[in-house]
Amino acid sequence: MAVLNEEQTMLRDMAREWATNESPVTAWRKVRDANEPAGYDAAAYETMAQMGWTGIIIPEAHGGSDFGWLSLGLVIEELGKTMTASPIAAASAAASAILLGGSEAQQAKYLPRIASGELIATLAVDEGPRHDPASIAASVKDGKLTGTKAFVAEGDTAGLFVVAATDGLYLVEAGEGVAVSRRHLVDFRSHAEVSFDGAPADKLEAGGEGLRDAVLDRAAVLAAAEMLGMAGQAFDTTL
Known part of the structure; x- marks a missing residue:
């Protein structure tokens, strides 16, 4: 088990509190029943962006916080516990491709907009x-x-x-x-x-020939973090 620093602990606790109070499973049911193509609550995602979650892996120079992958995984795990639907994992995986393989111009063009939640x-x-x-x-x-x-x-x-x-x-x-x-x-x-x-x-x-695999590895980690949250919550609910 990873040892969290003070910032990571605060981030995890903030994500847990927000997901529990502002995005419970009932919120996901409303999204599901609305049957919109987006499949998530745009207002909730905007709030995530305002809290800085959409820029966790993005450098400060491009509008992010550069808190790293462990921090992002902690947030996504907490969102998984309440089945919160959002593009944060997909957008972060795509951002990793630009970070690993993009030119300075490509990074400057897209990363700030991903970090802000605009893109x-x-x-x-x-x-x-x-x-x-x-x-x-x-x-x-x-x-x-x-x-x-x-x-x-x-x-x-x-x-x-x-x-x-x-x-x-x-x-x-x-x-x-x-x-x-x-x-x-x-x-x-x-x-x-x-x-x-x-x-x-x-x-x-x-990024070289291994760029695609490096990006997919990061995407798999984010998917695993979400599933860990879901599985953990299911286990706790059955006790």
Whole structure:
């Protein structure tokens, strides 16, 4: 078990108090019953941004707090306990790709907007029904990306996609050449099929050949933190 410093303990306790009082399971049920494509409460996410949670892994130079991955995991674990739906995990995973592989210009363009909560970013990797990042057909020619991604988390509201292509990761903004189709899943969270047809793409040149795997490792950690919160709460409830 990790030993928390004073700041991490305060952050965890603040997240626990907020999730318990302001975003209980009943709040998620309201989001679910509303059946909106976003799959989360935009006002609640704005509050998270105001508390600085959307910029926990982002450097101070780009508007974040640079508290690190353990701190982010603590927050997401607490949100998992009340099943709080938000794009914070998806956006943070996408931000990690820009941090690890982005140029100074790319970081300056996108990280402050992710940190402020203004921009929802997400990863677009898998192209089939199972997680298989080794099977990628999406490709880029002359700066234009073509391909289809399945089950893109927060794809319905994302303004920026970090897309896995045959030769690396690319930044693609929602809009030109991007079509989003909503998927209806049992958990009612936002997962979309996203098709790219000659969409303008900007490659993440840094990070080397291991960039994609490094980003996916971080995304997996965030998913595990959320599931840990859910499992822990389920266990406590049964006692």
